[in-house]
Amino acid sequence: MSFLIGDGMTGGYGSADILHDCTIAVEKGEIAVIVGPNGAGKSTAMKAVFGMLPLRLGHVRLEGEDITALTPQARVAKGMAFVPQTQNVFTSLTVQENLEMGAYLRRDDIRGTMEQVFDLFPILGEKRRQPAGELSGGQRQQVAVGRALMTQPSVLMLDEPTAGVSPIVMDELFDRIIEVARTGIAILMVEQNARQALNIADRGYVLVQGENRYTDTGEALLANPDVRRSFLGG
Amino acid sequence: MRNILLFAAMFAALAAVAVFQSPTLAISIINLCLISAIMALGVNMQWGYGGLFNVGIMGFAALGGVAAVLVSLPPRPEAWSAGGLGLLSSGLALVVTGVIVAQIRKRLPASRMRGLITLLAVIIGFFTIRAFFDPATDAIEALDPAQFGNIGGLGLPIILSWLVGGLFAAGAAWVVAKIALGLRSDYLAIATLGISEIVIAVLKNEDWLARGVKNVSGLSRPVPYEVDLQEAPWLIDLANTLSMSVNELSSIVVRGGYAALFLIVLIVLTWAAERALRSPWGRMMRAIRDNRDAAAAMGKDVTARHIQIFVLGSAIVGVAGAMLTTLEGQFTPGSYQPLRFTFLIWVMVIVGGSGNNWGSILGGFLIWFVWVQAEPAGLLIMDAVTAGFGEDSAIRAHLLDAAPHMRLLLMGLILLTVMRFSPRGLIPEVIRR
Amino acid sequence: MVDILNALVLFSNFVLIPGLAYGAQLALGALGVTLIYAVLRFSNFAHGDLMAFGTMATILVTWWFQSMGISFGVLPTALLALPFGIAIAAVMSLFMDRAVYSFYRKKRAAPVTFVIASVGVMFILNGVVRLIIGPDDQRFADGERFIVRARDFEAWSGLSEGLALRSTQAITLVVAILIVIALFWFLNRTRMGKAMRAYSDNEDLALLSGIDPARVVMVTWIIAAALATIAGVLYGLDKSFKPFTYFQLLLPIFAAAIVGGIGNPVGAIAGGFVIAFSEVTVTYAYKRFLGHLLPENLAPDxxxxxxxxxxxxxVSFVILVVVLLFRPTGLFRGKVI
Structure with a gap:
C-alpha cells in the first residue's frame, strides 16, 4: 500500500486518451521520478495525480483514501503541494510574500516553516524583500519549491524543476530536494534530465506514449541496458 | 424560415403602430429604424467580421452630420473673404508642422534630444497655427452671428453629403485605426470613446464650422416640402380617394420619400456587405477574428486588414449620420449622447446577432422600435403602478417624471438577457466552411 | 517680488489647488478601474455609473439625515452619509457580479465579453440613477464653504491676488490621502490584500495556494464600489452631481489608469494627477499670470x-494617445495582456 498512488490511470483532455492504464506511486521520504521521451505524457501523468486531468478509469489514493474526485485545491488542503513547470512564482510579490501565499490556508504561526525554508535555501532569506520577478531562473525555482513547502505538505510534486537552469544550479537543486525528502516528505517529480534525476531517485518510472514501460529503482533503471540505449543516450 | 417570421413580426408591430397610433408616426419610426439598421450594419462589419470593439460610433455619426451641413448650406463668399485666407494658412501650417515632425522622427536617431526637438516643433507649430486660425475664425464668427457666423457650405444637393459623410468618417477612422489598432482591444475601445467625445466637443465649440451649439436648422431636403405637395392636384385627388386629410397625406408622402431613399441605401449596403462577407476577403476577415495568431502566421497582415474594416465600418456609420441629419433637417451637436448614439447601436448589433448582417438590420429595427415605444409604455405602466398613490402624491409625480428613464434600464436588461441566454443573437452568424 | 508672489498665489488658486483636488478625484476613480482590471481582467465601462450610483445613494442618505436634523458641524453631512452610500454601492456591485459577471467568469469568457456585459450594467445603473434622482444637477454640499476666503487672504497678505481654499477641496485631499494609505496598507500588509495581489499576478498559482477566488472577487468589488463612491461624492461635493457628467468622467479616469499603467495602483494615482494637471494647465488662461511676471509693455493682449x-x-485623450504610442505599458509598467 503506497503512500500516494495513481493506480491504472486512463484519461485525457478531449476524446482521445493520453494516459493508458498508467500507474505512479511514491512512499514517504522517497523520491520518485517520471522520465521518458517528449510527448510521453510525463507531465500529464503528474497532473492526473494532482487532479488537473479528468480520469476515465483508475483511482488516485492518498494514505489509502480515494481522492480521485477531489479538486486540486482540495488536494492542497489534504497535504499535497504542486510546483508547476512555468509561471510558478508570483512575480510582482516579494519572496517573503510568495512564501506567505504558499501558507495561505494555514491559520497557525508560519514563521517556523519560513525559517526552515530559508535554512534550506539561504539565498531566499537574503532576498526576502525583493520581488520574485527580479530573481534569476534558479532562484525562482527555489522560491517555487519554497512556496510549495510552506503548506507543510506530505507530498511534494515538481514538474521539471530544473528546466532552463544551468547544470550547477541543477545539481544544487537536486541536493536540496534530497534534503527535503529526508524530512519524510514524499517527492514525485517529472524530469527531462533523466540520468541525473534517476541518480537521486529511489524509484523511477519510464513512460512511453502514456504507458508504463519500465518501473524500477533509479539505480536499476540506470543499469538497465535497454533503458540506457533507448532513453539515456547509451 | 425563423428569420422571415422574425422580420414579419417586426413589420406587424410597425403596422400595428400605423393602425392604432398613427400612420405618420409609423413612418417616422420606420425612417429611424432604417438609419439605425445602417449604423448597426457598419458596426457589425467591425465587430462581427473583424472583432473590433468600437465605442466611438457617436463621433462618426456626428461627422456624417456635419458633412450634411457643409455640403448643403449655401456658400458664403463674404465669410471666406473674411477668414478664408487665415483658415487656409492655418491648414497649411498644420501640414507643414506635420511634415517637419515626420522628418525629424525619420532623420534623427532616437534619443532624448529627438524627443525634445519634436516637442519644440509641435509647440512652435501649435502657436503658428493658432496665429492664423484665431483671427480667421473670429472674423468669420463675427459676421452676422445671429443668423450665420459660419463658413457656409457648398450649396450642393444634400443627398451628396451621404457620400461625403462616409468619407469624413472614414478619414477620422483611419487616424484612430493607425494609432490604436495595433494595441489591445480595450485600448481601441477607450481610444474610440475618446475620439467621439472630441469630435462632439469640436462641433459644439467651433462655431465658424457649423455654428456649434447655436445649431444649423432649415437644411435643404432631398424630398419635396409638405406645403408644395398640399397644392399638387394629384395629391389632393389621392387624398379624396383615400378620404384622408391633405395635411396628413402630404406628411406621409414626404416621410415615405425619405423612407424610400433610406431603403435604397440600406439595400445597396446590405447587398455589398453580404457580397463582402461571402467573398474570400470576408472569409479571411473571419479567420483573423477567430484566430488572429494563426492568420498572422499564415502571412496575413492582420493590422492592415483591421484598419481596412474599421475604416469601412465607420464610413457606413458616417453615411447613416449624414442621413439622420438630412432627415431631421437640422444639425444640433448638443443632441449627440453616447448612450443613444453609441451604446444603443451596440445593443442592436448584439441583440440582432453579431456577424450576421440580417441580424443587425433586425436588431436596428427592433431596438429602435422598443426605444421609441418604451417611453409611452413606461408612462402607462408608471401611471398604472402609481395610481394607488392618489393624484397629487409627490412620489407619483416623481415616478411619472422619471418614466422616460425606464428605457435605459430596459435596454440594459435586454442586452444582458440576450448575451446570457442567446449569446449569438436573434439571427446567429451562419458558419460557412 | 510682489509680482512674483501675486503670480504664485494666482497660480495656486486657479491651477494648483483645483488640479490637486481634481487629480485626487480622478486617482480614486482610476484606482477602482485598475483594481477591477487587475483582478477581474476587464475594463469596466460601468465604473462611471457606479460612481453616480454610489453618490446618489450617499445624497439620499444625506437628505434623510438633514431632514432628521443630523449634521456634521462644519463638515458636509455627506461625509457622515458616505459609509451608507458605500455599503449600498457595494451591495449593488455584488448583486451585479452575481447576476451578470459570475456567469462569464465560470465560462472563462473573453475579456471583451465582460466589457460588453459592463455596457449592459452601465445602462442599468444609469437608468436606475435617473429613475430615482433624475438627470438634473444636485448640490449637496453643506457645512462651512471656505477654509480660506480670497478676501481674507488679500487682507492678511496685502497682495492683490486672493487665495481661496474651499473646504471641499481640502476634504477631497485629506480623504483621498487617507483612503490611499488605507488601500496600500490593505494591499501590502494584510493576508487578504496579498491574496488579491497574488490572484491578480497569477490566477492558477493562486488557486494552487488555496486562495479562494470567490472571496478575492467579492473583496475586489467591495473595494471598487467604495473607491467609486468616495471619488463620486468628493467630485460631487467639489463641483456638483449630475449623472451624465459622471458618465463622461469615464474617459479621464480610463486615461489616468492607462497612462499610469493599467493594473498598477501606484500608476493609477500618478495617472490621475498627470491627467488632472494637464487638463487644468492647458485650459487655464495665463493672461493675468503673465501680466504679473512680464514687464508692462510685454503684457499679453x-x-x-x-x-x-x-x-x-x-487633453486627456491626447496624453493617452501619446502614452499608448510611446510607452504602451504606461508610466509604471502595468500589465498588458
Whole structure:
C-alpha cells in the first residue's frame, strides 16, 4: 500500500486518451521520478495525480483514501503541494510574500516553516524583500519549491524543476530536494534530465506514449541496458 | 424560415403602430429604424467580421452630420473673404508642422534630444497655427452671428453629403485605426470613446464650422416640402380617394420619400456587405477574428486588414449620420449622447446577432422600435403602478417624471438577457466552411 | 517680488489647488478601474455609473439625515452619509457580479465579453440613477464653504491676488490621502490584500495556494464600489452631481489608469494627477499670470489660453494617445495582456 498512488490511470483532455492504464506511486521520504521521451505524457501523468486531468478509469489514493474526485485545491488542503513547470512564482510579490501565499490556508504561526525554508535555501532569506520577478531562473525555482513547502505538505510534486537552469544550479537543486525528502516528505517529480534525476531517485518510472514501460529503482533503471540505449543516450 | 417570421413580426408591430397610433408616426419610426439598421450594419462589419470593439460610433455619426451641413448650406463668399485666407494658412501650417515632425522622427536617431526637438516643433507649430486660425475664425464668427457666423457650405444637393459623410468618417477612422489598432482591444475601445467625445466637443465649440451649439436648422431636403405637395392636384385627388386629410397625406408622402431613399441605401449596403462577407476577403476577415495568431502566421497582415474594416465600418456609420441629419433637417451637436448614439447601436448589433448582417438590420429595427415605444409604455405602466398613490402624491409625480428613464434600464436588461441566454443573437452568424 | 508672489498665489488658486483636488478625484476613480482590471481582467465601462450610483445613494442618505436634523458641524453631512452610500454601492456591485459577471467568469469568457456585459450594467445603473434622482444637477454640499476666503487672504497678505481654499477641496485631499494609505496598507500588509495581489499576478498559482477566488472577487468589488463612491461624492461635493457628467468622467479616469499603467495602483494615482494637471494647465488662461511676471509693455493682449475649457477631454485623450504610442505599458509598467 503506497503512500500516494495513481493506480491504472486512463484519461485525457478531449476524446482521445493520453494516459493508458498508467500507474505512479511514491512512499514517504522517497523520491520518485517520471522520465521518458517528449510527448510521453510525463507531465500529464503528474497532473492526473494532482487532479488537473479528468480520469476515465483508475483511482488516485492518498494514505489509502480515494481522492480521485477531489479538486486540486482540495488536494492542497489534504497535504499535497504542486510546483508547476512555468509561471510558478508570483512575480510582482516579494519572496517573503510568495512564501506567505504558499501558507495561505494555514491559520497557525508560519514563521517556523519560513525559517526552515530559508535554512534550506539561504539565498531566499537574503532576498526576502525583493520581488520574485527580479530573481534569476534558479532562484525562482527555489522560491517555487519554497512556496510549495510552506503548506507543510506530505507530498511534494515538481514538474521539471530544473528546466532552463544551468547544470550547477541543477545539481544544487537536486541536493536540496534530497534534503527535503529526508524530512519524510514524499517527492514525485517529472524530469527531462533523466540520468541525473534517476541518480537521486529511489524509484523511477519510464513512460512511453502514456504507458508504463519500465518501473524500477533509479539505480536499476540506470543499469538497465535497454533503458540506457533507448532513453539515456547509451 | 425563423428569420422571415422574425422580420414579419417586426413589420406587424410597425403596422400595428400605423393602425392604432398613427400612420405618420409609423413612418417616422420606420425612417429611424432604417438609419439605425445602417449604423448597426457598419458596426457589425467591425465587430462581427473583424472583432473590433468600437465605442466611438457617436463621433462618426456626428461627422456624417456635419458633412450634411457643409455640403448643403449655401456658400458664403463674404465669410471666406473674411477668414478664408487665415483658415487656409492655418491648414497649411498644420501640414507643414506635420511634415517637419515626420522628418525629424525619420532623420534623427532616437534619443532624448529627438524627443525634445519634436516637442519644440509641435509647440512652435501649435502657436503658428493658432496665429492664423484665431483671427480667421473670429472674423468669420463675427459676421452676422445671429443668423450665420459660419463658413457656409457648398450649396450642393444634400443627398451628396451621404457620400461625403462616409468619407469624413472614414478619414477620422483611419487616424484612430493607425494609432490604436495595433494595441489591445480595450485600448481601441477607450481610444474610440475618446475620439467621439472630441469630435462632439469640436462641433459644439467651433462655431465658424457649423455654428456649434447655436445649431444649423432649415437644411435643404432631398424630398419635396409638405406645403408644395398640399397644392399638387394629384395629391389632393389621392387624398379624396383615400378620404384622408391633405395635411396628413402630404406628411406621409414626404416621410415615405425619405423612407424610400433610406431603403435604397440600406439595400445597396446590405447587398455589398453580404457580397463582402461571402467573398474570400470576408472569409479571411473571419479567420483573423477567430484566430488572429494563426492568420498572422499564415502571412496575413492582420493590422492592415483591421484598419481596412474599421475604416469601412465607420464610413457606413458616417453615411447613416449624414442621413439622420438630412432627415431631421437640422444639425444640433448638443443632441449627440453616447448612450443613444453609441451604446444603443451596440445593443442592436448584439441583440440582432453579431456577424450576421440580417441580424443587425433586425436588431436596428427592433431596438429602435422598443426605444421609441418604451417611453409611452413606461408612462402607462408608471401611471398604472402609481395610481394607488392618489393624484397629487409627490412620489407619483416623481415616478411619472422619471418614466422616460425606464428605457435605459430596459435596454440594459435586454442586452444582458440576450448575451446570457442567446449569446449569438436573434439571427446567429451562419458558419460557412 | 510682489509680482512674483501675486503670480504664485494666482497660480495656486486657479491651477494648483483645483488640479490637486481634481487629480485626487480622478486617482480614486482610476484606482477602482485598475483594481477591477487587475483582478477581474476587464475594463469596466460601468465604473462611471457606479460612481453616480454610489453618490446618489450617499445624497439620499444625506437628505434623510438633514431632514432628521443630523449634521456634521462644519463638515458636509455627506461625509457622515458616505459609509451608507458605500455599503449600498457595494451591495449593488455584488448583486451585479452575481447576476451578470459570475456567469462569464465560470465560462472563462473573453475579456471583451465582460466589457460588453459592463455596457449592459452601465445602462442599468444609469437608468436606475435617473429613475430615482433624475438627470438634473444636485448640490449637496453643506457645512462651512471656505477654509480660506480670497478676501481674507488679500487682507492678511496685502497682495492683490486672493487665495481661496474651499473646504471641499481640502476634504477631497485629506480623504483621498487617507483612503490611499488605507488601500496600500490593505494591499501590502494584510493576508487578504496579498491574496488579491497574488490572484491578480497569477490566477492558477493562486488557486494552487488555496486562495479562494470567490472571496478575492467579492473583496475586489467591495473595494471598487467604495473607491467609486468616495471619488463620486468628493467630485460631487467639489463641483456638483449630475449623472451624465459622471458618465463622461469615464474617459479621464480610463486615461489616468492607462497612462499610469493599467493594473498598477501606484500608476493609477500618478495617472490621475498627470491627467488632472494637464487638463487644468492647458485650459487655464495665463493672461493675468503673465501680466504679473512680464514687464508692462510685454503684457499679453489675448487670454493666452492654450485650448478652450471645452476641450479638456481632448487633453486627456491626447496624453493617452501619446502614452499608448510611446510607452504602451504606461508610466509604471502595468500589465498588458
Amino acid at each position: 489675448g487670454l493666452v489660453q492654450l485650448l478652450s475649457t471645452d476641450y479638456k477631454f481632448a
